[in-house]
Amino acid sequence: MKYTQRSTRHHDVVIDVQHMYKRFGSFVANDDLSFTVRKGEIFGFLGANGAGKTTAIKILSGLSKPTSGEISVAGYNVYNQTEAIKRNIGYMSQKFSLYDDLTLAENIRFYGGVYGLSRKVTRERMDELLEQFGLMDFKKSLITSLPLGWLQKLAFSVALLHKPSIVFLDEPTSGVDPITRRQFWELIYQAAEGGTTIFITTHYMDEAEYCDRVSIMDQGKIVALDKPQKLKQEYQAGTIYDVFLKIAR
Amino acid sequence: MKTILYIVQKEFLQIARDKFLRAAIIMVPIVQMLVLVYAATFEMKNIKIHFVDQDHSQASGELIHKFSASPFFVAVDPSEDVWTGEENLKEDRADVVCVIPSGFSEAIGTGNSTGIQLLINAINGTKAELSYVYCQAVIGDFSNRILAEKSMMAGMGGIETRPRHWYNPELNYKIFMAPGILVILVTIIGWMLTGMNLVKEKERGTLEQLNVTPIHKYQFIAGKLIPFLLIGLFDLTFGLGLARLLFNVPVEGSLVVLFTFATIYLVAILGIGLFISTISNTQQQVMFVSFFFVMIFVLMSGLFTPVDNMPEWGQKINIINPMAYFIRVIRMVLLKGSGFADIQRELIAISIFAVSTNALAIWRYRKTV
Numbered sequence: 001m002k003y004t005q006r007s008t009r010h011h012d013v014v015i016d017v018q019h020m021y022k023r024f025g026s027f028v029a030n031d032d033l034s035f036t037v038r039k040g041e042i043f044g045f046l047g048a049n050g051a052g053k054t055t056a057i058k059i060l061s062g063l064s065k066p067t068s069g070e071i072s073v074a075g076y077n078v079y080n081q082t083e084a085i086k087r088n089i090g091y092m093s094q095k096f097s098l099y100d101d102l103t104l105a106e107n108i109r110f111y112g113g114v115y116g117l118s119r120k121v122t123r124e125r126m127d128e129l130l131e132q133f134g135l136m137d138f139k140k141s142l143i144t145s146l147p148l149g150w151l152q153k154l155a156f157s158v159a160l161l162h163k164p165s166i167v168f169l170d171e172p173t174s175g176v177d178p179i180t181r182r183q184f185w186e187l188i189y190q191a192a193e194g195g196t197t198i199f200i201t202t203h204y205m206d207e208a209e210y211c212d213r214v215s216i217m218d219q220g221k222i223v224a225l226d227k228p229q230k231l232k233q234e235y236q237a238g239t240i241y242d243v244f245l246k247i248a249r
Numbered sequence: 250m251k252t253i254l255y256i257v258q259k260e261f262l263q264i265a266r267d268k269f270l271r272a273a274i275i276m277v278p279i280v281q282m283l284v285l286v287y288a289a290t291f292e293m294k295n296i297k298i299h300f301v302d303q304d305h306s307q308a309s310g311e312l313i314h315k316f317s318a319s320p321f322f323v324a325v326d327p328s329e330d331v332w333t334g335e336e337n338l339k340e341d342r343a344d345v346v347c348v349i350p351s352g353f354s355e356a357i358g359t360g361n362s363t364g365i366q367l368l369i370n371a372i373n374g375t376k377a378e379l380s381y382v383y384c385q386a387v388i389g390d391f392s393n394r395i396l397a398e399k400s401m402m403a404g405m406g407g408i409e410t411r412p413r414h415w416y417n418p419e420l421n422y423k424i425f426m427a428p429g430i431l432v433i434l435v436t437i438i439g440w441m442l443t444g445m446n447l448v449k450e451k452e453r454g455t456l457e458q459l460n461v462t463p464i465h466k467y468q469f470i471a472g473k474l475i476p477f478l479l480i481g482l483f484d485l486t487f488g489l490g491l492a493r494l495l496f497n498v499p500v501e502g503s504l505v506v507l508f509t510f511a512t513i514y515l516v517a518i519l520g521i522g523l524f525i526s527t528i529s530n531t532q533q534q535v536m537f538v539s540f541f542f543v544m545i546f547v548l549m550s551g552l553f554t555p556v557d558n559m560p561e562w563g564q565k566i567n568i569i570n571p572m573a574y575f576i577r578v579i580r581m582v583l584l585k586g587s588g589f590a591d592i593q594r595e596l597i598a599i600s601i602f603a604v605s606t607n608a609l610a611i612w613r614y615r616k617t618v
Binding site for chain 2: 058061062063064065082083084086087089091093095096097098099100101102106109110111113114115116158
């Protein structure tokens with residue numbers, strides 16, 4: 001597949017995580033996570049439900065504080081520079097979280113305003129993204145009238161609206177049909193080509209193959225982290241799915 | 250500032266698309282003005298009085314006639330025995346039983362003093378008290394006339410009090426109640442709508458998307474507050490218009506004074522609503538907490554019962570009851586024509602409220618989960 005041949009040309013670190021812990025009482029959701037993500041990379045976070053992926057992504061996007069660890073995102077630390085982080089990242093939640101009683105255009109205009117874009121810039125960005133995402137015809141439609149796959153595309157376009165350097169996608173394709181998933185990944189690639197770093201969590205093993213590097217999480221720990229190709233060699237498996245099964249066992 | 254305007258714009262779009270909200274904003278003032286003002290009455294008419302006339306004299310007949318002629322009393326079927334009267338009292342067919350003993354007219358004739366027994370249903374203490382006062386007035390009048398007839402100094406007269414009721418000369422309870430109901434109206438509209446609005450964003454998950462943006466906490470709170478402040482002021486204007494139209498409520502003072510106070514008051518109230526929704530996770534929680542406080546605020550505000558009648562500790566509690574301030578101010582401005590100088594103390598108090606409730610809301614609003 002052509003995607004796997006993409007190489008990472010950039011080597012500057014944009015996400016640096018060292019010994020990240022997140023505890024909820026006696027439960028350890030993130031257990032000593034350490035990894036770095038480079039600019040323009042598509043970094044996949046794999047794991048079963050409850051492995052701690054969402055917890056990690058919430059910490060990195062400034063929605064939650066870690067218990068301990070040295071963590072920086074876009075050069076800012078997650079303890080007291082979360083607002084600076086938020087200016088530099090885009091985020092797409094697991095659950096659709098735009099306003100379903102507004103139209104596509106109204107949602108985008110609102111977020112453009114919240115990110116401090118001028119009306120003119122918002123309008124240009126909106127047309128650019130809706131065109132690219134194939135949503136132009138629905139610009140004036142209410143969110144409630146659209147199928148989930150398109151909503152996910154809209155959510156992604158809102159995450160990209162202010163041209164963030166990093167975009168966090170929390171299971172963006174769950175519940176979406178295979179064709180739309182495929183289109184979604186095309187869009188992810190386009191964004192990455194433009195230099196945007198993509199941090200994505202998924203429990204679809206086939207999607208892991210599209211990532212530049214993947215880390216596999218299990219019960220709060222990172223149990224494997226490398227290029228998909230390398231992981232398959234290391235575990236002598238044909239697919240990431242087989243890698244995952246071998247590790248989980 | 251621009252960010253705040255974007256939030257306000259978004260809120261108005263959502264409100265405009267919400268059928269329930271649109272209806273509530275228009276219907277609540279109408280219903281409150283039409284129903285509550287009429288229902289919340291202190292005026293007593295039609296006190297049901299049962300006579301037990303054991304005297305059957307001209308004097309007792311005159312007394313009964315005096316009661317029947319009064320607009321406040323309606324005589325129910327009389328009886329000979331007290332027992333029937335007591336039954337009527339028990340069955341709610343009578344509010345008052347008036348027993349005129351035999352020998353009543355004889356005592357009057359001979360100049361001896363005599364008595365009348367009144368049995369009053371006092372389940373509602375206020376009503377009983379008022380019924381008693383009205384009965385006293387009728388009986389007192391009757392007694393005075395007899396004294397005057399008997400006395401050789403008839404016409405010399407004693408001391409007569411002639412009251413003039415200031416600020417509400419006709420003692421029209423509606424123009425007293427309507428301003429108070431207006432306060433309840435804007436309080437409930439503002440408090441509930443903001444409280445529900447913010448927590449709804451939590452429930453639907455839209456708040457999470459907003460929390461990953463660099464939006465400032467004060468911008469968010471202000472953006473949530475301004476739309477409902479405008480709606481609250483609209484409803485106040487609308488309600489006041491209705492009150493004028495329906496009850497001819499006077500506007501003695503300046504509307505500038507009233508709306509200045511109302512604006513600061515609404516900011517304070519919306520701050521409470523926002524604060525409650527920052528500490529709640531569901532609309533039910535907001536409802537429950539709000540209901541609890543609104544209840545206490547309304548009952549203690551002096552809307553139905555004069556604050557001066559409350560025990561001292563109750564009056565002290567009203568220091569932290571914003572509704573009590575507004576009810577006092579709206580009555581002062583509308584009925585008495587008070588100006589800024591007269592409501593200075595209330596204005597300062599409500600400003601302190603407005604600043605602190607919103608500071609609390611901003612402080613307690615968390616951009617993290």
